[in-house]
Amino acid sequence: MRFALLVQADPAHSPSAISALRFAEAVATSEHSLVGVFFQGDGVQVAQHFRRPPRDESDLQARWAKVSEDCTLPLQLCVASALRRGLVDSPEAERVGFEAATLAPPFELAGLATFLAQMQTADRVLTFGVAS
Amino acid sequence: MRFALLVQADPAHSPSAISALRFAEAVATSEHSLVGVFFQGDGVQVAQHFRRPPRDESDLQARWAKVSEDCTLPLQLCVASALRRGLVDSPEAERVGFEAATLAPPFELAGLATFLAQMQTADRVLTFGVAS
Amino acid sequence: MKSVLIISQSTPYGRSSAAEALDTAMAAAALDVPVTLLFDGDGVLQLLPEQAGSELGVRNLSQVLEALPAFEVERCFVATPALAQRSLSPDTLALPGPLLDAEAVAALLRSADVVLTY
Amino acid sequence: MKSVLIISQSTPYGRSSAAEALDTAMAAAALDVPVTLLFDGDGVLQLLPEQAGSELGVRNLSQVLEALPAFEVERCFVATPALAQRSLSPDTLALPGPLLDAEAVAALLRSADVVLTY
Amino acid sequence: MGGSTLFLLPLRLPAPPRRLGEWLRPGDQLLLLEDGVYNLALSLPEGVKGFTLAADCMARGVESPWPMLDDIAFVGLAASVDRVVTLTPSLLA
Amino acid sequence: MGGSTLFLLPLRLPAPPRRLGEWLRPGDQLLLLEDGVYNLALSLPEGVKGFTLAADCMARGVESPWPMLDDIAFVGLAASVDRVVTLTPSLLA
Numbered sequence: 001m002r003f004a005l006l007v008q009a010d011p012a013h014s015p016s017a018i019s020a021l022r023f024a025e026a027v028a029t030s031e032h033s034l035v036g037v038f039f040q041g042d043g044v045q046v047a048q049h050f051r052r053p054p055r056d057e058s059d060l061q062a063r064w065a066k067v068s069e070d071c072t073l074p075l076q077l078c079v080a081s082a083l084r085r086g087l088v089d090s091p092e093a094e095r096v097g098f099e100a101a102t103l104a105p106p107f108e109l110a111g112l113a114t115f116l117a118q119m120q121t122a123d124r125v126l127t128f129g130v131a132s
Numbered sequence: 133m134r135f136a137l138l139v140q141a142d143p144a145h146s147p148s149a150i151s152a153l154r155f156a157e158a159v160a161t162s163e164h165s166l167v168g169v170f171f172q173g174d175g176v177q178v179a180q181h182f183r184r185p186p187r188d189e190s191d192l193q194a195r196w197a198k199v200s201e202d203c204t205l206p207l208q209l210c211v212a213s214a215l216r217r218g219l220v221d222s223p224e225a226e227r228v229g230f231e232a233a234t235l236a237p238p239f240e241l242a243g244l245a246t247f248l249a250q251m252q253t254a255d256r257v258l259t260f261g262v263a264s
Numbered sequence: 265m266k267s268v269l270i271i272s273q274s275t276p277y278g279r280s281s282a283a284e285a286l287d288t289a290m291a292a293a294a295l296d297v298p299v300t301l302l303f304d305g306d307g308v309l310q311l312l313p314e315q316a317g318s319e320l321g322v323r324n325l326s327q328v329l330e331a332l333p334a335f336e337v338e339r340c341f342v343a344t345p346a347l348a349q350r351s352l353s354p355d356t357l358a359l360p361g362p363l364l365d366a367e368a369v370a371a372l373l374r375s376a377d378v379v380l381t382y
Numbered sequence: 383m384k385s386v387l388i389i390s391q392s393t394p395y396g397r398s399s400a401a402e403a404l405d406t407a408m409a410a411a412a413l414d415v416p417v418t419l420l421f422d423g424d425g426v427l428q429l430l431p432e433q434a435g436s437e438l439g440v441r442n443l444s445q446v447l448e449a450l451p452a453f454e455v456e457r458c459f460v461a462t463p464a465l466a467q468r469s470l471s472p473d474t475l476a477l478p479g480p481l482l483d484a485e486a487v488a489a490l491l492r493s494a495d496v497v498l499t500y
Numbered sequence: 501m502g503g504s505t506l507f508l509l510p511l512r513l514p515a516p517p518r519r520l521g522e523w524l525r526p527g528d529q530l531l532l533l534e535d536g537v538y539n540l541a542l543s544l545p546e547g548v549k550g551f552t553l554a555a556d557c558m559a560r561g562v563e564s565p566w567p568m569l570d571d572i573a574f575v576g577l578a579a580s581v582d583r584v585v586t587l588t589p590s591l592l593a
Numbered sequence: 594m595g596g597s598t599l600f601l602l603p604l605r606l607p608a609p610p611r612r613l614g615e616w617l618r619p620g621d622q623l624l625l626l627e628d629g630v631y632n633l634a635l636s637l638p639e640g641v642k643g644f645t646l647a648a649d650c651m652a653r654g655v656e657s658p659w660p661m662l663d664d665i666a667f668v669g670l671a672a673s674v675d676r677v678v679t680l681t682p683s684l685l686a
Contacts, residue, residue: 161572244410260510
């Protein structure tokens with residue numbers, strides 16, 4: 001069974017960010033697979049390059065990177081959500097004259113079309129991080 | 133009458149970020165004054181250097197900078213909240229080996245002691261951006 | 265093609281979710297993905313007429329809502345139970361599509377391959 | 383010195399607010415600012431015993447709460463109406479201080495120079 | 501000690517608040533702002549004055565049954581009381 | 594068309610939900626996770642099975658009256674139904 005995830009939750013203020021990651025990690029150890037994880041809205045904040053979690057907290061960014069590597073899983077940020085929150089990749093940083101990318105690899109920018117394509121490939125789609 | 137503000141709301145997902153700014157702008161045009169604005173929790177996100185609001189939305193960061201200049205008002209971010217969200221000033225960026233500061237001036241990092249001192253100086257303190 | 269139901273259940277300016285629901289619906293329609301947009305819960309507050317987001321310097325959602333047909337998001341519905349619970353009368357709202365009662369919402373949900381909550 | 387009342391009204395892991403309320407209270411106490419911490423609303427859910435934040439890789443708030451006296455945050459109260467509304471019994475909670483009824487909460491609020499809601 | 505309090509309510513209440521009268525006492529004032537302006541059906545405790553923030557009502561298409569304040573009047577009101585307290589749905593439930 | 598649905602509820606409900614039975618139908622399943630595990634007093638519609646996510650119960654010190662699922666079981670449950678839908682307080686009020 002192929003899963004796609006839509007993550008709308010900022011790790012700094014929503015436990016949904018952790019739920020999404022744990023779900024992905026569990027899929028990775030199961031007979032099922034992930035076709036992609038798409039971060040939209042506040043969800044994109046997990047990819048902030050300079051983010052440093054407090055010592056007593058788990059590093060979600062590093063754990064996503066590991067899932068991505070283990071499963072050759074794309075981690076894509078909605079480009080509109082990312083830009084308004086100051087998350088840019090290297091080409092975009094260069095284009096607008098910033099000193100450096102603020103996006104940590106392997107996260108990358110993508111359009112909604114990417115997510116909609118993943119949705120077509122997946123057997124199940126789960127939403128994590130809705131507002132109350 | 134001297135006001136101090138505590139802002140806990142991320143401009144990307146809470147209208148409280150706008151309320152706090154509008155309140156500060158209104159104080160600036162009144163007979164009252166502001167002793168400081170302290171950003172804690174998600175509130176620190178407004179200072180993200182590379183943030184670019186959509187064209188049809190107001191640039192809160194620029195408006196805060198203007199209030200700060202007009203009123204010689206310090207805009208301070210809780211350092212613990214800022215670091216966990218990847219917001220660093222130039223000295224901190226240098227210290228940890230990052231390419232650039234992610235904090236836009238005139239926002240600066242400060243400890244809670246700064247806010248508590250502002251609270252002692254102020255006649256009124258308002259909280260913007262609490263969670264439901 | 266898998267069909268998608270987008271449930272828009274956030275207040276218009278409370279979070280960016282309301283705008284993101286519309287963005288996703290328009291992108292789906294542009295790619296010919298069968299998409300249905302349901303306004304339910306606090307999402308029905310997006311339908312109050314005469315909103316002026318520009319007062320706050322934010323995008324005016326009412327204008328985006330009016331543009332949905334132009335972006336070929338043609339299947340839009342509004343959940344009646346959410347109106348009743350908020351003491352809203354349908355004739356005071358800018359309705360983007362027909363009203364659905366609880367039974368019809370349940371059927372709509374079960375006719376979708378994918379359901380996204382915003 | 384102005385006195386400050388900190389109302390901690392968020393669930394322990396729902397947002398970072400619960401942790402920030404404690405940080406602010408401890409900083410105030412360290413600077414000899416007269417500080418009172420009130421657990422009310424969903425904040426009383428921070429007082430459930432045997433929490434294991436480490437399960438989720440987040441800071442264990444229970445441990446921070448236990449450390450409040452060591453950080454000289456001595457005036458801690460718990461609002462009874464919030465317990466009743468959540469079907470919680472005081473004797474099943476790790477109470478950091480005395481219970482206050484609605485009247486006492488109202489008096490506490492009006493005795494503070496500054497009130498911060500987290 | 502004592503004195504008047506201005507309460508801010510910036511969020512929509514999902515159900516009628518049972519504890520409104522516990523917080524708001526005669527002489528207090530309540531300002532609805534942000535998504536709080538959707539709480540039109542609130543019945544205020546006796547002796548409590550209610551206001552809404554004009555910009556938030558207009559942005560949301562909400563007609564206020566209470567006096568609307570512009571931003572300057574909000575500042576004036578905050579300056580006129582002894583303390584300002586932000587309320588939430590969780591505190592009022 | 595049709596088939597069984599797994600509903601996720603990741604938030605605490607501020608008041609008893611009036612619309613639970615509108616969403617959950619016989620054969621459906623409900624998983625409480627995150628702050629949703631505080632909704633211990635929910636009475637499920639007939640024919641609906643309820644679960645809680647183990648890690649979230651343990652983190653919050655909540656004793657689950659329903660069967661607890663570990664993360665792997667959550668994945669298995671999601672794979673076994675026809676669709677997964679996230680619910681919110683606003684949809685259930």
